[in-house]
Amino acid sequence: MLIIEDGTGKPDAESYASAADLVLYAGKFGVTIPADEPAQEALLRRAALAMDGKTWKGRKTDSDQALAWPRRGVELDCQIKPDNYLPARIQYGQMALATEIHQDDIDPVEKRKGAVTLERVEGAVTREYATIPNTSGRLLPAAPDRPSSTQFADYLQRRGLFAVRA
Incomplete structure (x- = not known):
């Protein structure tokens, strides 16, 4: 039986x-x-x-809670949200992420093809695909933009693109 977080910071x-x-x-x-x-x-x-590995705004409401949410000190639209605030988009984002994980399970990265890099038509058709690199050891998204990323955007420490200086 799945134990559901209700905003109280359940330890289990x-x-x-x-x-x-x-x-x-x-x-x-x-x-x-x-x-x-x-x-x-x-x-x-x-x-x-997977969500626990993200860098969310604010900090856990209780150090004994099992999941990353609820959080205290979350500012959104110039308002500090209550400590027991559990955004609906966190729930929707988790469900979107679950379906993305399932898609990766049934359509593994190594079976996907990259963009067409060569196509020649002279009698027989020759088609070549780009290699999809997976050097990071992480799964690549099944689609260019994942719905879970959109759901989580406002609640993450950093949103969108940012530069890292080496």
């Missing part, structure tokens, strides 16, 4: 959304998810773990 929370929430999300947005509830819950747990 595993997710911001339930499997039933994920099923509704998948239906609304036409994305593929596993049919069985244990697999759906596993995806939500994996997404929550």
